[in-house]
Amino acid sequence: MMPKTRDPDTVLEGVQRSMRVAWSREEDRLTQHLVFLATVASASPYIGLFGTVWGIMGSFQALSLTQQATLATVAPWIAEALIATAMGLFAAIPAVIFYNRLSNSSSRLLGKYEDFAEEFHAILHRNLQGRDGKPSAS
Known part of the structure; x- marks a missing residue:
């Protein structure tokens, strides 16, 4: 008894659908942390x-409470403002760098997956055409 053969177009559609699902899952996996990095990169500054504004406001309030303006009066508040600025940049700069690297790597890898899926589809199409015989030119 001969094994039941499937219609080549049905096989190709099924394979294409499976490849799209696999590609979509891989895209989700590769890009899942990009939103977090983008949020940190944009919100941290x-x-x-x-924090900088808060520190400067504190220094002005400290100045208003003293009779004489001295460095000792404003230094703690200015230091706090500078630390807040540095912390914002310390979080934002690496987040931007890693976002760009991860985004670029994901795009390149997804492009390779897409190329593979297209090539696999073409090879499968050729093999299915060869198995079932090419239409005769009458």
Whole structure:
């Protein structure tokens, strides 16, 4: 008894659908942390800026409470402002770098997956055409 053969178009559609699902899952896996990195990269400078403004406001308040303006009066607040700025940049700069690297690597890898899927589809198509015989030119 001969094994039942499937229609080549049905096989190709099934393989294409499976490849799209696999590609989509891999895209999700590769890009799952990009949103976090983008959020840190964009929000951290503003958080640092808020700390800077807070520190400068504190230094002005300290100045308003003294009769004489001295460095000892404003130095703690200015130091706090500079630390807040540095912390914001310390979080944002690596997040931007890693976002760009991960995004670029993901894009290149997904492009390779897409190329593979297209090549696999073409090879399978040729093999299925050869197995079932090519239409005769009458």
